[in-house]
Amino acid sequence: QDRSRLGNGPENLAVLRHMVLNVMQKDGEKGSLRGKFKRAGWDEAYLAHLLTLF
Template sequence: QVVRTHWTIENQLHWTLDVVFDEDDARTRKNNGPENLAIIRRLAHNILRAHPLDKPLASKMRRAKWSKEFFFELFTYMR
């Protein structure tokens, strides 16, 4: 059960941050920058997951880039 829980966290959060948000390619290295950006990425991840649209996170991100109305709609589902 412990191993299964670990991989659930890895697959649902870390993999998404690595692949969808390109966290591994981040070049921020100085001072508090990396930690600040990690917090912002996790906040964005939580907002995208809270939205009821049954689409992948990458699709929601793309749609938010294309439509200002959808971008603002995402914030109505913040917890």
């Protein structure tokens, strides 16, 4: 059973998803959001950069 589907879980994840999208769009780097998500998964320095924008 997935707890994220119960109670306030879906709303909390939606808010978190919107926050992450806003940070990705605020980043000055060129490229697609899909590419930025992949790069954040591969490159720890880029992920740290995104977290500083948070």
